[in-house]
Amino acid sequence: MDIEGYKYVISATLIALLGYIAGGIIGNVVLWLGIASALFISFFFRDPERKITAGKGVVLSPADGRVVACDKRSDGKKEIAIFMSLFNVHVNRSPVSGEVTSVKYERGKFFVASKDEASEQNERNEITIKTEHGDIIVRQIAGFLARRIVCRVKAGDRLSIGERLGIIKFGSRVEVVLPETAHLMVDKGDKVVGGRTIIAKF
Known part of the structure; x- marks a missing residue:
């Protein structure tokens, strides 16, 4: 736990x-x-041990849940949003190996995390990870019930793929922003498992 x-x-x-x-x-x-x-x-609050077996150039899901958005943005970057219900494991994991270059917390509202407006307006914590493929951003986003984001990494930390980086309490959303060279491996509606499901490849 x-x-x-x-x-x-x-x-x-x-x-x-x-x-x-x-x-x-x-x-x-x-x-x-x-x-x-x-x-x-x-x-x-269960936190099952997971054996991380990832090949080169893969991006693993940072959370358990369901993909609620999977898009190419206007700037060419790719973005995947994962909604975690009350029944999913809520521990968040690093989707890649790399160095944390910044951690930025922003206050916000508490819309239902599965809704699109949650992406822009809800309370969030944004973690930027520098990798050989470019910067990858992980956003921990609070939901209607989840009003406490816990982040356990800081700028300068080196993360291994699948490593725990925090938790969001009681229903929430995690987003991953990838460089335009990433190839998405999931679609909207897919169920994913943190530290196991490959969501993108380079």
Whole structure:
């Protein structure tokens, strides 16, 4: 389980304990609500180990979820957006190996992360990674429920492909912006797995 989940599990467990101590009908309701909450939180913050096996020139999905946008921009760059529901693993991974050159956080709104307006207006964290193929941008975007972006990398860090770089809590969106030389390997509607699914190649 990701470290961010422990405080929530502890809180839910304490609530369950209070219900157990209180007893009676209300106490039992509180007990089972606390247990159910602890189980759901443990499920949501799960962080499965994944063996990263990537060939040269591939870009892996930075997150589990569904591709909600897969386009060529007006400037020629390619952009892929992945929506993570409450039931997906929410740990984010580096799609490539390279050096982090900047990390930029921006406040914003909290539209539903699967909607197009979330891409431009929601709270976000933008990570730029320098690679041999050019700069690749990973955007962590908060959603309607997800109002806490956790980024665990900083400028100067060297990342390996598939390496964990953060998490977004409770439903969110991750976008990848690629140089125009990238060949997209996924389409809108495809399901992807972080650190496993190849979303582009050079």
